[in-house]
Amino acid sequence: MMTEPTSRNLPTQIVFNAYYRVHPDDRQKFIDAVVPHIGFTAELPGCVFYVFAADLLDPNTFHLSEGWADQAALDRHNASEPFQNALREVMTNVRILDHQGQRYEIADQGAGDPPGGVELTG
Structure with missing residues (x-):
């Protein structure tokens, strides 16, 4: 699900990147827990x-x-209810086998296109 944030053109001060590896039997539970809060x-x-x-x-x-x-x-x-609900659901019902996350404070930013740019079609 790709959602266009309303503030996409704002400068970014804080970035989080993380991954979660979940038990195969809990994959759908994880999806069901996080999808409702993504658009919000x-x-x-x-x-x-x-x-x-x-x-x-x-x-x-x-x-x-x-x-x-x-x-x-x-x-x-x-503090939002959708995030708190997703967090509670994952922590209660999903076996997380591995996880790592990083927080970055951005001091400067610029365009991130690969060399030669990206050609848009459509």
Whole structure:
């Protein structure tokens, strides 16, 4: 599910990248827990991007990438009912076999296209 955040053009101050490898029997439980809050979160003021994606090589691994304009926006997300519900559901009903996450504070940013750019079609 790709959601266009309303604040995509804001400068990004905080980035989180994480992955979760879940027990194969809990894969659908994980999906059911996180999907309801993705669209809500992407529409929050100050959310620059918020994407969960299944790994192309391991269907039981999910990658989270999120960008926030500032700490206040991130705090609103963390306190939101949809996020709290998803977190509670995952922590209660999903066996997480491996997890790693990093938080980055962005000091400077620029275009991230590969050399030669990206040609858009359509």
